[in-house]
Each structure stands twice: as C-alpha cells, then as structure tokens.
Amino acid sequence: MIEFLRQPWPWYIAGPIIGLTVPALLLLGNKSFGISSSLRHICASCVPAKIPFFHYDWKKEAWNLFFVFGIFLGGVLAAVFLANPHPIEVNPALADELAGYGITNYNNLIPADVMSWKALVTPRGFILIVVGGFLVGFGTRYAGGCTSGHSIMGLSNLQWPSLIATICFMIGGFVMANLILPYILSL
Amino acid sequence: MNNINSNGEKKSKWYHNLKFLFVGSLFGILFVKSEVVSWFRIQEMFRLQSFHMYGIIGSAVLVGLISVWIIKKFNVKTIHGEKITIAPKKFNKGQIYGGLIFGFGWALTGACPGPLFAQIGTGATVIVITLLSAIAGTWVYGYFRERLPH
Numbered sequence: 001m002i003e004f005l006r007q008p009w010p011w012y013i014a015g016p017i018i019g020l021t022v023p024a025l026l027l028l029g030n031k032s033f034g035i036s037s038s039l040r041h042i043c044a045s046c047v048p049a050k051i052p053f054f055h056y057d058w059k060k061e062a063w064n065l066f067f068v069f070g071i072f073l074g075g076v077l078a079a080v081f082l083a084n085p086h087p088i089e090v091n092p093a094l095a096d097e098l099a100g101y102g103i104t105n106y107n108n109l110i111p112a113d114v115m116s117w118k119a120l121v122t123p124r125g126f127i128l129i130v131v132g133g134f135l136v137g138f139g140t141r142y143a144g145g146c147t148s149g150h151s152i153m154g155l156s157n158l159q160w161p162s163l164i165a166t167i168c169f170m171i172g173g174f175v176m177a178n179l180i181l182p183y184i185l186s187l
Numbered sequence: 188m189n190n191i192n193s194n195g196e197k198k199s200k201w202y203h204n205l206k207f208l209f210v211g212s213l214f215g216i217l218f219v220k221s222e223v224v225s226w227f228r229i230q231e232m233f234r235l236q237s238f239h240m241y242g243i244i245g246s247a248v249l250v251g252l253i254s255v256w257i258i259k260k261f262n263v264k265t266i267h268g269e270k271i272t273i274a275p276k277k278f279n280k281g282q283i284y285g286g287l288i289f290g291f292g293w294a295l296t297g298a299c300p301g302p303l304f305a306q307i308g309t310g311a312t313v314i315v316i317t318l319l320s321a322i323a324g325t326w327v328y329g330y331f332r333e334r335l336p337h
Contacts, residue, residue: 019250074215075308135292137324142285172290
C-alpha cells in the first residue's frame with residue numbers, strides 16, 4: 001500500500017479529490033475555496049501600514065491561514081512518509097530543452113540547478129525566485145484570486161469573470177514559458 | 188459551541204479552525220503526490236507537452252461544478268446548519284491585467300500561491316523567499332490599488 005502511495009498519483013485520482021475541496025470547505029464552514037487571499041491576510045495582520053486594503057477584520061478569515069499552514073504540513077508529511085524515490089519523469093522534449101540551459105537535476109519538485117539558495121544570487125535564479133514570486137503575489141491580488149479562487153471555485157460556481165481570469169492566467173503563462181523564459185534561462 | 192456576539196454573528200473559537208488545518212494537510216499531500224507543485228509539470232503544461240495538469244484542473248472543476256450544483260439544488264446546509272452562500276465574482280479589468288501578470292509569475296516560479304506552501308513543506312527552503320516576495324507583491328498591490336486601472 002505504502003509502495004503504491006509513494007508513486008506519483010495520476011490526474012484522475014488527484015483532480016477529483018482537489019475538486020472535493022470545494023464542497024468540503026462549504027459544508028464545514030461556508031468557506032469559499034481560495035488560497036491567494038491568505039497573502040492578503042498575512043499583510044493585514046503583519047504590515048497593514050495605513051493602507052485601507054489591509055484594514056479589515058482579518059481574524060474572521062483566520063480559517064484561511066489554518067488552511068495554508070495545513071498545506072505546508074501536508075508538504076512535510078508527503079516528503080517524509082510518501083516521498084517518490086525516483087526522479088520526476090517529464091516529456092523528453094522538455095528535458096532536451098532544459099538540458100540546453102544546464103537544468104538536469106530532476107530529484108526535487110523544483111529545478112535545483114536554478115532554484116536553490118546558491119542560485120538565488122545568480123541573475124536567472126533571482127528572476128525565477130524573487131521576481132516570479134512578486135508577480136504571483138501582485139497578479140493574484142490584482143486579479144482577485146488565483147487558480148483555486150478563480151479557476152476552481154469561480155468556474156465551479158459558473159462565474160464568467162473567473163473564466164476571463166483563467167484565460168488570462170493561461171495566456172500569461174504561455175507567453176512567459178515559450179517566449180520570455182528561454183531568454184531568462186539563458187542568462 | 189458557538190457564542191453569539193452583540194452583532195448576532197456566530198463567533199467561532201480558534202480550535203474550530205483546526206478542521207481547516209486538516210483539510211489543508213490532505214490538500215498539501217495531494218498537491219505533492221500529484222506533482223501539481225512541480226515546476227517541471229507547470230512547464231509541460233505551458234508547452235502543451237503533457238495532459239497531466241489539464242486533467243487535474245479539468246476534473247477538479249467538473250467535481251466542483253457538480254458539487255455546487257447539488258448544494259444549490261437541494262439547499263444543502265453546513266454542518267452547523269447555516270445556509271451556504273457563495274459570493275459572486277464581479278468583473279473588473281483587474282482580472283485581465285492581474286491575470287496576465289499572475290500568468291507570468293506562474294510560469295516563472297512554477298507555482299501558484301497554494302503550491303508555494305507545499306513546496307516549502309517538502310524541504311525546498313529557498314521557496315520561503317518566493318513566498319515573502321509574493322507577500323510583498325500583494326502589499327505593493329494594496330499600496331497602489333487606487334491608482335491602478337480596474
């Protein structure tokens with residue numbers, strides 16, 4: 001059983017269970033699934049300054065912080081008890097492309113060659129880790145949600161603004177991955 | 188169980204939030220084991236080299252869609268007996284501009300906000316920097332919010 005669980009889980013197992021998070025949160029406490037809001041709550045609780053956007057009763061939304069701390073714990077549990085002993089298998093075309101940028105280490109979920117403490121001070125590592133993170137935080141709040149809030153919760157509730165947001169997430173991702181990222185990884 | 192405060196709202200004790208910690212943990216395990224939190228899987232997705240991520244997001248939406256439909260159709264209540272309400276999403280241009288900006292960040296970091304927490308859990312400690320930077324990005328958005336087109 002444990003051996004079975006250690007393998008990567010297929011999409012048709014993972015996807016439907018991720019979808020069940022939507023009714024689980026609604027039934028447990030009338031909460032709409034959404035993760036990027038946690039970043040706003042962290043700002044509101046730690047550095048609200050005099051910014052109206054961060055002045056609200058974030059304690060009412062504390063469930064969201066418990067939820068993301070749970071995701072962190074889940075990461076710990078998966079890594080300790082259910083770690084996949086094999087490197088991640090990717091499409092050979094991707095492996096070829098990445099090898100051209102010197103990315104050959106598939107032992108972690110993130111590419112250790114460009115995303116590590118050592119790589120943080122290189123131009124491409126800095127862009128992936130720091131600039132990328134900034135764009136994720138800025139963009140999700142500007143869009144009013146991320147993959148969970150818009151693409152899963154919003155689409156589940158047939159919200160057309162969420163469909164527009166999801167299409168824009170994908171356009172942004174395609175443009176970055178195919179047109180801009182090759183230049184960044186070549187730095 | 189629940190106290191009612193002066194506004195007539197139910198005030199929950201902090202430990203009632205532990206159930207969300209539990210759901211979050213299951214979710215984190217799922218994220219890691221399905222490799223949704225893998226930078227490599229996100230690169231495959233944006234190069235149309237793998238069905239994996241599309242299968243996950245697509246089937247998650249389908250299950251979510253059916254669940255919400257059932258909840259509305261049969262007026263299902265929460266475990267505390269409350270009526271379930273879902274706030275509608277209002278359209279503004281932020282969904283376009285912000286959506287594109289998040290898309291750029293998603294392809295760079297290989298992670299949306301949820302996976303960042305899971306990646307740190309798996310021991311990728313440098314992602315703490317990505318998370319702090321994402322928090323900074325959210326803060327800067329809040330700071331310039333009034334001056335940005337919406």
